[in-house]
Amino acid sequence: MLKHPKILILDDSTSAVDTKTDAKIRKGMREFIPETTKIIIAQRTSSIENDDRIIVMESGSIDAVGSHEQLLKTNKIYQEIHNSQNKAGDNSEK
Known part of the structure; x- marks a missing residue:
């Protein structure tokens, strides 16, 4: 379980999941660790469009x-x- 890190780096971490699961992961990060700085390396623009x-x-x-x-x-x-x-x-x- 994450313990509210100050910075979280994700390197193409959702590339192997479908877009619905990707959306759930992004929503979870927004809701559960909103104060965490997130650096997301992604190839799908849908994974980062709200950043x-x-x-x-x-x-x-x-x-x-x-x-x-x-x-x-x-x-x-x-x-x-x-x-x-x-x-x-x-x-x-x-």
């Missing part, structure tokens, strides 16, 4: 920093990742 700050990296360098909404408007890398993940099911009939 305060998202850092987009490419080739080991920071490409952009912002909220989900800001990055969708301004960052091509984030837009491409988000769009590819959210349109994956839409292309099955085409």
Whole structure:
């Protein structure tokens, strides 16, 4: 059981779970350890879209920093990742 850490680092920790379970994990962290600083390394944009700050990296360098909404408007890398993940099911009939 977690004992309310000051900082929690999660390295792609929800990549092997479905999106429903991922949402439950994120909700649990918000409710049970809201004061904990969380550093989440994720490949799914849905895993981080409600986070305060998202850092987009490419080739080991920071490409952009912002909220989900800001990055969708301004960052091509984030837009491409988000769009590819959210349109994956839409292309099955085409």
